[in-house]
Amino acid sequence: MKAEIISVGTELLLGNILNTNAKFLSEKLAEMGIDVYYQTTVGDNENRILETTINALKRADILIFSGGLGPTEDDCTKEAVCRAINKKMYLDEKILKSINDFFIDRIMPESNKKQAYVPEGSRILNNDFGTAPGFYIEEDKKILVLLPGPPVELIPMFNNYAIPMLKLQSNLIIKSRIIRTIGVGESLLEEKIADLIHEQTNPTLATYAGRGQVDIRLTAKASSIEAANELLNTMQIELDKRIKEYIYSYNNETIEEVIFKMLNERKLKIGFCESCTAGLITSRIASIPGASRVLERSYITYSNLSKIEEANVSQETLNNYGAVSEETAVEMAKGLLNNSPIDISVSVTGIAGPSGETKDKTVGLAYICLATKERHIVIKNNFNGSRETNRQRFANSAFNLIRKYLLELI
Amino acid sequence: MKAEIISVGTELLLGNILNTNAKFLSEKLAEMGIDVYYQTTVGDNENRILETTINALKRADILIFSGGLGPTEDDCTKEAVCRAINKKMYLDEKILKSINDFFIDRIMPESNKKQAYVPEGSRILNNDFGTAPGFYIEEDKKILVLLPGPPVELIPMFNNYAIPMLKLQSNLIIKSRIIRTIGVGESLLEEKIADLIHEQTNPTLATYAGRGQVDIRLTAKASSIEAANELLNTMQIELDKRIKEYIYSYNNETIEEVIFKMLNERKLKIGFCESCTAGLITSRIASIPGASRVLERSYITYSNLSKIEEANVSQETLNNYGAVSEETAVEMAKGLLNNSPIDISVSVTGIAGPSGETKDKTVGLAYICLATKERHIVIKNNFNGSRETNRQRFANSAFNLIRKYLLELI
Structure with missing residues (x-):
């Protein structure tokens, strides 16, 4: 299964905020064994979201959208996605009521009514921390998941409602382990494990340099956590043979x-x-x-x-x-x-x-x-x-x- | 001028690290009056980088790449970009020597030689903090800028070498000034300047909280630096009237x-x-x-x-x-x-x-x-x-x- 993450929001394109949602979603998808091949960020513009969606449908099985579900006029992710997959929207009275309830001691602004429109045939993902519901749409062997932009809403919605649905799509476990080294440069380290980096496919090895240190990430795919751990352990023994003197953590510690x-x-x-x-x-x-x-x-x-x-x-x-x-x-x-x-x-x-x-x-x-x-x-x-x-x-x-x-x- | 930011790195798609480069580059481009319509993240895979490049060339005038310029085999941004614009690479002896010099007291690993290959017709962006040089390529009315992935290398390279070249592409001056405050919370500060934030269009005001401090960013658009400075100075006087006691810098200092x-x-x-x-x-x-x-x-x-x-x-x-x-x-x-x-x-x-x-x-x-x-x-x-x-x-x-x-x- 291949996924693409589509982040919607002009504030991202202006560099006003860091895209922490893309990191969070990528990490979660990797844990489920779903490969992410692209992350795309697009502004609050219906035509460009439409174009991005059409493009992503060509190359991915799962599209995860974040942002653009708010009550204002420039929120148009739902609209663009419905155009891309040729779906209509209907007003859901139950959602309208729950949005109404959210405004405990004041009247719901008229604009929020927009959030109660639901794409035909979609399943609703509850928003326990805001007014915008999310959506899970299966259409023509593709899955489209629409999530709100604020991380405080997106994270619990994804964890609690989207992950259980997505897990049914994958039967592989992906497990990573970060091995941290010190006192050795990236190129010298790579020389010592070049054959592993190039020839190993499960687990894979990759090196990352930063703050004057080099990390090695092992990533194993297997049908169970135990089997994945077994693959990681075997590789760890091999690494110990070659570069043990530089390794200070097998566990992502500082x-x-x-x-x-x-x-x-x-x-x-x-x-x-x-x-x-x-x-x-x-x-x-x-x-x-x-x-x-x-x-x-x-x-x-x-x-x-x-x-x-x-x-x-x-x-x-x-x-x-x-x-x-x-x-x-x-x-x-x-x-x-x-x-x-x-x-x-x-x-x-x-x-x-x-x-x-x-x-x-x-x-x-x-x-x-x-x-x-x-x-x-x-x-x-x-x-x-x-x-x-x-x-x-x-x-x-x-x-x-x-x-x-x-x-x-x- | 439209730009697209292309971040290369499997570690981004796995959610291992936050894409701070995309935020940094977007912010800098916005300051120069260059619109960013898309940010795309792609893994260390030559064919997918190629596809992304070809796609971006259709919709943007300026492509800014980060990552994939390292010495290892999975670093292939340069190779993919050269394929997209049909350019060869040559070994630059001067760069090779400067990479050699970087390894003061040990021998340069053979793999680093790869970093001394230069796309034909490109201008070299010096890397003052690492071995991977960057490149500025003008081709068929498009501009392609290739930067290394580590922020400690990318930021100074972009600021010192790429921005002066890119500035020649824009004729509107956008000038920002960061006013820094301390000892006051974001909401209290906003209350004191709410009218300015909502009504001012040139310069615009925005507040940013971080590290326990609040910054105010003023952004003015004008046809000359002098005119932009004049707009900023006028607003600064207004801010002094209201919140001078909290301001410790008008100049982005810490x-x-x-x-x-x-x-x-x-x-x-x-x-x-x-x-x-x-x-x-x-x-x-x-x-x-x-x-x-x-x-x-x-x-x-x-x-x-x-x-x-x-x-x-x-x-x-x-x-x-x-x-x-x-x-x-x-x-x-x-x-x-x-x-x-x-x-x-x-x-x-x-x-x-x-x-x-x-x-x-x-x-x-x-x-x-x-x-x-x-x-x-x-x-x-x-x-x-x-x-x-x-x-x-x-x-x-x-x-x-x-x-x-x-x-x-x-």
């Missing part, structure tokens, strides 16, 4: 969630001494509910003086090696460790850019040190992005260092 | 940029003692290039012990009033102020949620204190969002307190 869990399980407290990242790392850890179980304190030592006063970095080290140096990073991490009841201390000092570059220290350079009572490890980063990209990458790099340390990989 | 500028002009140093926001405030200030001119140091005092040890909060205060209290906030701010060479110290202590609530202290409660050598001011927040929303709002509230202090409004 790197900070994974670090939080590992620290929490091991009952370890952490603190950060941040210079160029300036609270970004600590804040990402603190975004997780319950962060206080692992996070004790951090210093943001932006000035040289604060590095000396708070983290006990020596003036001599700063003079001899500079604030962005391996030596300073080590003293920062150790200084915080000695000052506080934490088990792991992590420092970052670098040049986020765009200025601040010197002859031998370029934008994107950072030193990251992880120190415990027993040992310390320093790594060097050399990135070349914008200020924000560099700061996020420094943070990811620090998280990856913590992960590797906790897994005893370094 | 609140942190405005605070940074004010501190920098006054040569003031600032530091933060953050508990629940845990580095978020400092990090937002540090996201601005040159932040070291105003930012000296911060403490992230997440545990009670760290509040005592770092910020000299007294055990008695914590016992009597709790960590989330006016008294603790004041001691935190004063403690940091006394420890460091800063002019302004700002503390935040609160409950971000979802847990941590007590009988008389609910999630969303925070105390924020601004202290200087001369005085201190405390404000109390009572929000009711998610953990992340609350943390962002606490941060905004702290920034608004600093703004009001610097403007001598409190």
Whole structure:
């Protein structure tokens, strides 16, 4: 079964709002094993909706419309769809009454009457959160589903009324799993699994890069959830053989969630001494509910003086090696460790850019040190992005260092 | 001029990610006076991209593509577009070298070579943040613009290289101005300017809420930049009369940029003692290039012990009033102020949620204190969002307190 999502609304074409409905509907259809080949967005214009509908009927079995069911004159999805499939509309007294009831303490505006017109032969999808009913139409082996635009109305209507009807159309389960990696670029990762990407058809593999990390999505089709999981598990074992060192989650978690869990399980407290990242790392850890179980304190030592006063970095080290140096990073991490009841201390000092570059220290350079009572490890980063990209990458790099340390990989 | 936006990517059809590129491009095109009639999303499939391109060429003058320019085999936007307009591709040695340079300390994977192929007769759009160049193709009175998918690459490429070329296509100037407010809700703000929103046609006004702030967008159409600016200036004066106290920027700046500028002009140093926001405030200030001119140091005092040890909060205060209290906030701010060479110290202590609530202290409660050598001011927040929303709002509230202090409004 192939589906096409048709989003109606001039506000989408003007870029006023994000099309969250298309994402929601696509995700739900994928879960049901229904392939979406196209998403089309069209304005509140009857002729263009008509054209889009005719076009979609040629290439898809299921058309899901959102928007254009409101009471105003520019709402015309129903009208265009009826023209495309040659159907009339009739006034449904029951719907009219329920719309009337919706206006509890005031009179229904005349324009809302428009919403009580129903395409011939369609089944009505109740709107529990608004006045516009939806419609489910089967016509000439095609299915057309009309949903209202506001997500608060569309989501429950689709979940509660449309999905049960659509499920009867599909007998395949599609299940996805997101495997997340860190510390490796997209092309290098792909090289290691190129044969799987190209030759595997069930599950399929695809890579996605973002925020300085690469995700791998596995998608399996099967007749049951168990069978789909079995396919995913087998592929996961294969991936582990090749790239296990980079994988931090098989479960769509963020790197900070994974670090939080590992620290929490091991009952370890952490603190950060941040210079160029300036609270970004600590804040990402603190975004997780319950962060206080692992996070004790951090210093943001932006000035040289604060590095000396708070983290006990020596003036001599700063003079001899500079604030962005391996030596300073080590003293920062150790200084915080000695000052506080934490088990792991992590420092970052670098040049986020765009200025601040010197002859031998370029934008994107950072030193990251992880120190415990027993040992310390320093790594060097050399990135070349914008200020924000560099700061996020420094943070990811620090998280990856913590992960590797906790897994005893370094 | 009519445009069509074509988003390429199977991850969009699977509902894995939101199509923020289509919104961004639509908004930018609208600002240039270019109408978008359709947005189409298609998967990483050469034949379907080809079909979509041929279809779009029939109904639009400008086609903007995003995605499918990567190094992997399923990236095939360039190939499909070249088939649609009957163009060959050649290997561009200069691009190949710049991609090579991108891999500073490792060897370019062979697959990236694919990105150095250029459609005949196209102009190259530099990618300052990745390896995939974009393309601007004029062919048979149509314009085709090919952009990479990741927003961090697409946005600067479109803004810096594609817009200047596209602007030559339109002869009406559309100029927008974003007026940013803080410390006022959307409905209250709208009440104060409802008549302007409904009656004004040039410029138009619209409000947008996000990240706990409300923006007002003015959009003027005119035959020259000067005439458009004149219309915007007149409306700005009217807005000042009604809501000046909430406006912090007439210029699309963020609140942190405005605070940074004010501190920098006054040569003031600032530091933060953050508990629940845990580095978020400092990090937002540090996201601005040159932040070291105003930012000296911060403490992230997440545990009670760290509040005592770092910020000299007294055990008695914590016992009597709790960590989330006016008294603790004041001691935190004063403690940091006394420890460091800063002019302004700002503390935040609160409950971000979802847990941590007590009988008389609910999630969303925070105390924020601004202290200087001369005085201190405390404000109390009572929000009711998610953990992340609350943390962002606490941060905004702290920034608004600093703004009001610097403007001598409190």
